[in-house]
Amino acid sequence: MIRAFQKRDLEPVMELWLSANIQAHPFVPRGYWESHFEAVKAMLPQAELYVAEEDGAVRGFIGLDGGYIAGLFVAEDWRSRGIGGQLLKKAKSRYLALALHVYEENKSAVRFYRWEGFTAEETRVDPETGCTEIRMRWEKAGCR
Numbered sequence: 001m002i003r004a005f006q007k008r009d010l011e012p013v014m015e016l017w018l019s020a021n022i023q024a025h026p027f028v029p030r031g032y033w034e035s036h037f038e039a040v041k042a043m044l045p046q047a048e049l050y051v052a053e054e055d056g057a058v059r060g061f062i063g064l065d066g067g068y069i070a071g072l073f074v075a076e077d078w079r080s081r082g083i084g085g086q087l088l089k090k091a092k093s094r095y096l097a098l099a100l101h102v103y104e105e106n107k108s109a110v111r112f113y114r115w116e117g118f119t120a121e122e123t124r125v126d127p128e129t130g131c132t133e134i135r136m137r138w139e140k141a142g143c144r
Contacts, residue, residue, distance in 0.1 A: 002090050005049030005061070012058040013051065014041050020073040027105045028129050050090050052083045062087040069100035088116050097139045104132040113138075 021033040052060035060074035060083040074083045102109050118136040126133050
């Protein structure tokens with residue numbers, strides 16, 4: 001079930017944020033994510049958030065800032081079960097266009113976004129991590 005974020009979701013969402021970042025980005029030092037934990041925790045409730053809840057637990061979430069996807073995370077054991085697609089479907093229902101940045105080395109995420117209709121617009125080096133990011137964009141059909 002996809003639903004709006006509630007205050008009670010903050011702790012499980014943050015646990016998921018940290019574990020998913022560490023798991024999906026082995027090319028970024030773990031300390032980078034740990035050092036940003038409190039800042040993200042403070043900012044997260046200000047974003048437009050939706051969580052995927054299964055069996056009474058948060059299994060994934062998406063954070064939006066207008067049409068920008070600030071993050072999409074799915075628990076490792078729950079990936080490839082359609083949760084990421086459901087979260088994107090929610091975002092696509094709210095906006096005519098979406099954009100995001102994804103690390104080039106995160107091959108599975110790049111494949112997932114391409115599968116979901118996103119196209120690469122440009123690459124850049126993230127000044128904080130030194131890793132290459134791809135800016136990707138999706139537009140609802142007929143909206144150009």
